[in-house]
Amino acid sequence: MNRERESLNSIRDAAAQKQFLSVVSRDEATRRFRDALSLTTPEVERVPLAAALGRVVAHHIKATLDIPGFDRSNVDGFAVRSVDTSGAMEESPRQLRLNAESILPGIVPQLTVAPGTATPIATGGMIPRGADAVLMIEHSELIEEDDSLTLEVTRSVQPSAFITFAGSDIALGETVLWKGQVLSSREIGVLAALGLAEVDVYRRPQVAIISTGDEIVAPGRPLSLGSVFDSNAAILSAAVTELGCEPVVLGAVHDNEHALKEVIDDALKCDFVLLSGGTSKGAGDISYQTVREWTDPGIVAHGVALKPGKPICLAVTNNTPVVILPGFPTSAIFTFHEFVAPVLRLMAGLPETPKHKTQARVPMRINSDKGRTEYSLVRLFGENDDLRAYPLGKGSGAVTTFSHADGFIAIPTHQEIIEENELVEVTLLDARLKAPDLVVVGSHCVGLDYLLSLLREQGFSVTTMHVGSQGGVSAVRRNECDLAGIHLFDEQSGTYNQPFVPESSELIPGYARTQCFVCRPDDSRFTNLDADSAI
Structure with missing residues (x-):
C-alpha cells in the first residue's frame, strides 16, 4: 500500500514537473555551474614516451640541442x-x-x-x-x-x-612543444629526436560514467521487449577519452534509489561523475531524487532552455561536478558537449574550446620529379572556403615537419609541376581541421615565441611558419598571414624594416635583440678581437 502511494505521489509530481527547480537559459546554467566549481591546475606526472600518446604536455618544451647536431x-x-x-x-x-x-x-x-x-x-x-x-x-x-x-x-x-646544416631542423633553445599540446606520434618523434625518454604531462582526470533505468541492457546481452541497449556509456566513454580524460564505466543501475546512491558514493572517488537518464518528468527517473539532498551547493541547475537537452541536471558536491544527462543519446551528447566537455578540457589541461579531404590553392609553384607519386606535406592557411596549402620544405630528414603539417597533397606520377594558385586536394592529418585564430609567417624569434605562448595559454590557436624575413614579406603580399616577423636592413636608406613593408600592411615596432657570431676557440683570425673589430 505504501509503495503504491509513493508511486502515485511520484506520478503527480512528475505531471506537475515538480522535479524541475526552474528552467534557465544556457548561459545562466553555465554561469551557475562554473561559479560552483573551483578548478585548479591539473596535477603533473612524468611518463615514458611509450605511454605518452594522447597525453597533454604540462610545460613548454625547448630544444636542448641542435637537430641535426652536425652538418x-x-x-x-x-x-x-x-x-x-x-x-x-x-x-x-x-x-x-x-x-x-x-x-x-x-x-x-x-x-x-x-x-x-x-x-x-x-x-x-x-x-x-x-x-x-x-x-x-x-x-x-x-x-x-x-x-x-x-x-x-x-x-x-x-x-x-x-x-x-646543424640546427636547420630544430635549433638549440627553440620551443618545440607547447603547454597544453596533445601528444601524437609526430610530437613523440620530436621528443625522441631530442633524446628525451620521459615527458611531463597532466594527470588524466577520472570520469565516472553511470547509466540508469530499468529499461537499460548492456550490449551483448539478450534484449527483451521494451528494453534498450545502453549506448550512452560507450558514447560517453569515447567522448571522455577524446578529451584527454580517463573513463571509469560503472555500468547500468536499475531504478532503485538505494542501489543508485551506493554507486554514486563510489563514483565520487573520481574527479567528475556523469549519469545518463533519470532527469526528465517520468515517474521512474530517480537520479534527480538521489542528488537533490546535497546542499554544498548541490543542484545548481535542473532544466535548461535547450532543444534537445532541456532535462539536464547540473550539480556540485565537495567540489566534484556531477551531471545527469538526458537518457536519449542525441540529447545526452548534445548536452555533454555543451556543458561537460568545456569543463573536462580545463580539468585535463586543455584550452576550454577546442579549436577529411579538403581543397586548397598553393601559393607558389611546386616542382615534382616525373615518374613517381610525390607527397608534399602542407600547412593550411586562410578560411575554410579559401584555404592556402603552404608546402613544408625541411626535407626528408626533418623530424618536425609532420608535427607542423595539417595535411598532404599527392602529386601524380605524370605531373611535374603544380602551378601557382592551382587548386589541389589536401588529405588532412586531423579530421578536426579548424582555421587558426592567428597565422604568423616569417623570421623565427624567441621573443615572438614568448608572446605567442601567452596567446596559446588563453586558448587562441596560433599557426607559425619560419621562412625568413623575406618569406614573411612575400606571405603578407599574398595575404596569407596575419603577422610576419622581420629584421631586414636597407643599405640605401640605412634603416631597418620600413622600406620592405608592403603598402597594404602596417609595421609594428618590435624590440632589440643581441646577435652573435660564433667562432672556434683556435681560430687565429679572431684572437684578441672585440665584437666591432671582428666584424
Missing part, C-alpha cells in the same frame, strides 16, 4: 670545395684527388678537404672540414691510374649543395 650529407657522393668544381662539364671535367677516408653515418671525419681534393661520403655522413658542398655520385666518374684514383667532376655544385 650532414643529403646524398651519396663526395664532399668537395664548391670552388674546385667551378666550370665543370661533361665536355671539360675537373679532376680532384681522393682523400684516404670514406665517411659513413656515425663516423667522425679525420681529414680536411684541402684544395683539389674530395672525400667519399654516404647519405647522413658528417661533412668534413674544408668542404662546403656535396657532389652527387651521378655527376662524377672515378679514373684509376697507376694504383691511384682520380675523381672526374662532370657538373659544378654551388656552396651548401646537398648539405643539411
Whole structure:
C-alpha cells in the first residue's frame, strides 16, 4: 500500500514537473555551474614516451640541442670545395684527388678537404672540414691510374649543395612543444629526436560514467521487449577519452534509489561523475531524487532552455561536478558537449574550446620529379572556403615537419609541376581541421615565441611558419598571414624594416635583440678581437 502511494505521489509530481527547480537559459546554467566549481591546475606526472600518446604536455618544451647536431650529407657522393668544381662539364671535367677516408653515418671525419681534393661520403655522413658542398655520385666518374684514383667532376655544385646544416631542423633553445599540446606520434618523434625518454604531462582526470533505468541492457546481452541497449556509456566513454580524460564505466543501475546512491558514493572517488537518464518528468527517473539532498551547493541547475537537452541536471558536491544527462543519446551528447566537455578540457589541461579531404590553392609553384607519386606535406592557411596549402620544405630528414603539417597533397606520377594558385586536394592529418585564430609567417624569434605562448595559454590557436624575413614579406603580399616577423636592413636608406613593408600592411615596432657570431676557440683570425673589430 505504501509503495503504491509513493508511486502515485511520484506520478503527480512528475505531471506537475515538480522535479524541475526552474528552467534557465544556457548561459545562466553555465554561469551557475562554473561559479560552483573551483578548478585548479591539473596535477603533473612524468611518463615514458611509450605511454605518452594522447597525453597533454604540462610545460613548454625547448630544444636542448641542435637537430641535426652536425652538418650532414643529403646524398651519396663526395664532399668537395664548391670552388674546385667551378666550370665543370661533361665536355671539360675537373679532376680532384681522393682523400684516404670514406665517411659513413656515425663516423667522425679525420681529414680536411684541402684544395683539389674530395672525400667519399654516404647519405647522413658528417661533412668534413674544408668542404662546403656535396657532389652527387651521378655527376662524377672515378679514373684509376697507376694504383691511384682520380675523381672526374662532370657538373659544378654551388656552396651548401646537398648539405643539411646543424640546427636547420630544430635549433638549440627553440620551443618545440607547447603547454597544453596533445601528444601524437609526430610530437613523440620530436621528443625522441631530442633524446628525451620521459615527458611531463597532466594527470588524466577520472570520469565516472553511470547509466540508469530499468529499461537499460548492456550490449551483448539478450534484449527483451521494451528494453534498450545502453549506448550512452560507450558514447560517453569515447567522448571522455577524446578529451584527454580517463573513463571509469560503472555500468547500468536499475531504478532503485538505494542501489543508485551506493554507486554514486563510489563514483565520487573520481574527479567528475556523469549519469545518463533519470532527469526528465517520468515517474521512474530517480537520479534527480538521489542528488537533490546535497546542499554544498548541490543542484545548481535542473532544466535548461535547450532543444534537445532541456532535462539536464547540473550539480556540485565537495567540489566534484556531477551531471545527469538526458537518457536519449542525441540529447545526452548534445548536452555533454555543451556543458561537460568545456569543463573536462580545463580539468585535463586543455584550452576550454577546442579549436577529411579538403581543397586548397598553393601559393607558389611546386616542382615534382616525373615518374613517381610525390607527397608534399602542407600547412593550411586562410578560411575554410579559401584555404592556402603552404608546402613544408625541411626535407626528408626533418623530424618536425609532420608535427607542423595539417595535411598532404599527392602529386601524380605524370605531373611535374603544380602551378601557382592551382587548386589541389589536401588529405588532412586531423579530421578536426579548424582555421587558426592567428597565422604568423616569417623570421623565427624567441621573443615572438614568448608572446605567442601567452596567446596559446588563453586558448587562441596560433599557426607559425619560419621562412625568413623575406618569406614573411612575400606571405603578407599574398595575404596569407596575419603577422610576419622581420629584421631586414636597407643599405640605401640605412634603416631597418620600413622600406620592405608592403603598402597594404602596417609595421609594428618590435624590440632589440643581441646577435652573435660564433667562432672556434683556435681560430687565429679572431684572437684578441672585440665584437666591432671582428666584424
